[in-house]
Amino acid sequence: MSKQRPESTDDNEPRFSGATSRRAFIGTAAAAGIATLAGCSQGESGDENGGDDGGSEGDSGGETESSQAGVSGETLTLTTTTSTYDTGLLDEIHTDFQEMYDVTVDAVALGTGAALESARNGDADVVMVHARGLEDEFMQNGYGINRRDLMFNDFVIVGPEDDPAGIEGMDSATEALTAIAEAEETFVSRGDNSGTHTKELNLWEAAGTEPGGDWYQEAGAGMGEVLNNANQQGAYTLADRGTFISQRSEIDLTILVQGPIEGGPEILSNPYGIMAVNPGVHDNANYDLAMAYIGWITSPAAQDAISEYQMNGEQLFFPEAVSEDPNFQQYVPEGWSSDSDSE
Amino acid sequence: MTPEAVAQLLPVVELPFREGYVRSIIYVSLYVSGTAVVLSTLFSIPVAIVMGFTDFPGKQFVKSIINTGMGFPSVVVGLLVLFVVSNQGPLGPLELIFTREAMIMSQFVLATPPITAISLAAITSVSDNVRDAARALGGTRLDVALVVIKEARYGIATAILAGFGRAISEVGSVLIVGGNITSASGISKTRTLTTAIQLEARQGQYDTAMLLGAVLLVLVLTVNAVVVRFGDGGAMNR
Structure with a gap:
């Protein structure tokens, strides 16, 4: 697997084997250091000279307008x-x-x-x-x-196996969240303006419950971290199934409310x-x-x-x-039509 | 010690990495922090010398700015560099966002204050007798400066090590401006040891994260040992 990268993009990365390549490394580091020094000092004085970087990184956008x-x-x-x-x-x-x-x-x-x-x-x-x-x-x-x-x-609501809020097997995500809120059992929210966080907030809104109080914790972290966090505390959280499955072997949480893939409510689709x-x-x-x-x-x-x-x-x-019947709404914002005001 | 050797010391841990992954993140860590520290040193030492040998109005103020800089939170520095190198920022046309060069910039900002401050302390603490003796022997200003630097070399080495330690161990700024990128084949582009540790911890793979932490520790120890050894060699040649 790891050998398949084209070597041409790789000239900047000497391998650490033997004295020769160590010397090569020092040489590269020194040369790069000097090149970057030039770039930095010019950059800081407001002079726009990107010559040194484009060459060594084989990098993006700058080269798009070249003749190649x-x-x-x-x-x-x-x-x-x-x-x-x-x-x-x-x-x-x-x-x-x-x-x-x-x-x-x-x-x-x-x-x-x-x-x-x-x-x-x-x-x-x-x-x-x-x-x-x-x-x-x-x-x-x-x-x-x-x-x-x-x-x-899809999204799933996960929590500790003993399920203190008693939400296991509920077919309504909003009822499950309401039950957690009423029992004031710890719920860890992503709190990071992510897609999962957005979905979670939509669910609370649909449930008609304003989350708040000591039991509701905004972690401000990625999905994996939040699953770990909830796992440590024996708390509930909303997770996407993909991350949950990929991390299941590391944690003790279990799926309590399924998403639409396993027959759960459509509102949990992702x-x-x-x-x-x-x-x-x-x-x-x-x-x-x-x-x-x-x-x-x-x-x-x-x-x-x-x-x-x-x-x-x-x-x-x-x-x-890939579908025989393409959904044309995928190309435009939902609800958009040619005579609406947005264009 | 190679990462493989470290891994053998921990037989319990099965190495989940693809070939070249660990080597490439070590390389990126050393390349970014090493370059940043070299640049910081080239900038800081002259500043420290000038400040150590001259008096000018507002010197104490500059000193306190430098000392404050030692406490700059790395995420804040990362955020500032992000604004500068982002496409919307003043250096946007250089396309530096998510590159090692941007990471070097932010680590330069982080490493410069400690290197300057500690070098300055080392230079000013060289006894006046040494300066007077050098001057009395007919030394030019340059000769005096060289003598003082030679006397202060341990302090300066410590300063550089402190800067390197700050650079290689910080995670906040390189994560923001570097983006923690590897290629699909698992070769690091902007992933350093610290951001890799952060990623593994996020995914709940604490044992892998610990292993990478051990690699980082060994790396810093090695660099320190090399610099200390280098300093001793200088002492013997005197």
């Missing part, structure tokens, strides 16, 4: 959510894409809110997130284009979408490569790879990009 044809050798910056990243899915499937186009994918794991924000600032080329409301807003504000439904799994950053807003965005990526990840081959990806014997994500 195609996208070979370029770097795609993908901001995505911790819940996708922590399952290991992207590392597993990206190798194919990188080989196919001879490119590098830099996946940066952030919360959905932060992932969208970095794309809004033009620091990403493509975004993969799971909060349709925030995605719609992102597109309506003109930052994202060419949205596709990508895949889905669809992932992918969007390119609008090159009309950020002209440095690597749009060609972003569209190549979106094309690839919604292709039957990559969709198969997604459905084949398993952790602890369970499928984590269910592809939904």
